[in-house]
Amino acid sequence: xxxxxxxxxxxxxxxxxxxxxxxxxxxxxxxxxxxxxxxxxxxxxxxxxxxxxxxxxxxxxxxxxxxxxxxxxxxxxxxxxxxxxxxxxxxxxxxxxxxxxxxxxxxxxxxxxxxxxxxxxxxxxxxxxxxxxxxxxxxxxxxxxxxxxxxxxxxxxxxxx
Amino acid sequence: xxxxxxxxxxxxxxxxxxxxxxxxxxxxxxxxxxxxxxxxxxxxxxxxxxxxxxxxxxxxxxxxxxxxxxxxxxxxxxxxxxxxxxxxxxxxxxxxxxxxxxxxxxxxxxxxxxxxxxxxxxxxxxxxxxxxxxxxxxxxxxxxxxxxxxxxxxxxxxxxx
Numbered sequence: 266x267x268x269x270x271x272x273x274x275x276x277x278x279x280x281x282x283x284x285x286x287x288x289x290x291x292x293x294x295x296x297x298x299x300x301x302x303x304x305x306x307x308x309x310x311x312x313x314x315x316x317x318x319x320x321x322x323x324x325x326x327x328x329x330x331x332x333x334x335x336x337x338x339x340x341x342x343x344x345x346x347x348x349x350x351x352x353x354x355x356x357x358x359x360x361x362x363x364x365x366x367x368x369x370x371x372x373x374x375x376x377x378x379x380x381x382x383x384x385x386x387x388x389x390x391x392x393x394x395x396x397x398x399x400x401x402x403x404x405x406x407x408x409x410x411x412x413x414x415x416x417x418x419x420x421x422x423x424x425x426x
Numbered sequence: 427x428x429x430x431x432x433x434x435x436x437x438x439x440x441x442x443x444x445x446x447x448x449x450x451x452x453x454x455x456x457x458x459x460x461x462x463x464x465x466x467x468x469x470x471x472x473x474x475x476x477x478x479x480x481x482x483x484x485x486x487x488x489x490x491x492x493x494x495x496x497x498x499x500x501x502x503x504x505x506x507x508x509x510x511x512x513x514x515x516x517x518x519x520x521x522x523x524x525x526x527x528x529x530x531x532x533x534x535x536x537x538x539x540x541x542x543x544x545x546x547x548x549x550x551x552x553x554x555x556x557x558x559x560x561x562x563x564x565x566x567x568x569x570x571x572x573x574x575x576x577x578x579x580x581x582x583x584x585x586x587x
Binding site for chain 2: 276279282289311392394396400410414415416
């Protein structure tokens with residue numbers, strides 16, 4: 266620790282965090298896939314949004330956040346409307362290599378700078394990225410309840426393969 | 427970036443990750459507090475565990491994980507039984523300074539080493555810590571559904587103050 270300043274100390278490296286996120290994304294994909302097609306945009310509990318709507322939120326936050334942070338171009342118009350499950354999964358899969366490619370463009374120093382996401386959410390870049398991941402975990406946890414309420418066993422939380 | 431190896435690159439520093447986690451913990455505390463006392467260990471959706479049981483899981487994972495990672499002493503016997511909400515909140519608050527103190531004992535290199543949590547879960551230390559945080563977000567998201575199903579508005583997800 267001698268000579269290691271707080272600023273240079275690392276809890277986790279960018280590469281490892283990307284792997285962590287893509288592991289979460291593989292699990293979220295399995296949760297989307299577990300929904301019956303006719304329930305994805307129709308079923309919810311307690312008057313909340315459907316898991317289809319939540320999934321479209323996640324899709325319009327992940328790659329668009331990274332794109333904004335790396336290029337300065339922020340998407341602010343999205344279509345989160347109902348669509349067949351296969352189309353949601355296609356959009357999900359389309360984002361996977363986009364996230365990998367955008368991540369590679371991000372210099373490590375960038376994660377410690379500040380930015381204003383989507384023109385309205387200021388924060389340190391690492392916090393903005395974590396917000397996207399945390400929001401995915403949060404809504405996916407809600408999807409687990411919806412699946413249980415439908416009598417469907419969700420995929421195991423610990424499996425990120 | 428010249429001369430910066432992948433191993434030394436940092437997505438987030440240990441201090442910032444601790445702040446991030448304690449922010450999540452403040453939100454989770456508000457979710458526990460939002461439950462009526464007589465629902466915390468009795469109400470659930472879809473045959474899942476109650477939010478009281480989930481909260482006790484979080485309490486017996488957070489500080490105990492850090493204690494094990496820093497001292498090598500792993501707690502493996504826990505009492506997660508039903509108790510009054512005020513007692514759950516007391517245990518929650520008791521863990522807050524424990525987590526801060528244990529975190530300060532962790533050398534930054536430690537996060538990149540491997541360990542076997544609770545004698546059975548192997549992983550890189552940063553992944554073991556993230557698992558605890560992610561598990562908290564996951565179950566708290568389920569608590570949001572329970573609250574909505576009870577007709578109670580949950581605290582805002584983005585507020586970590």
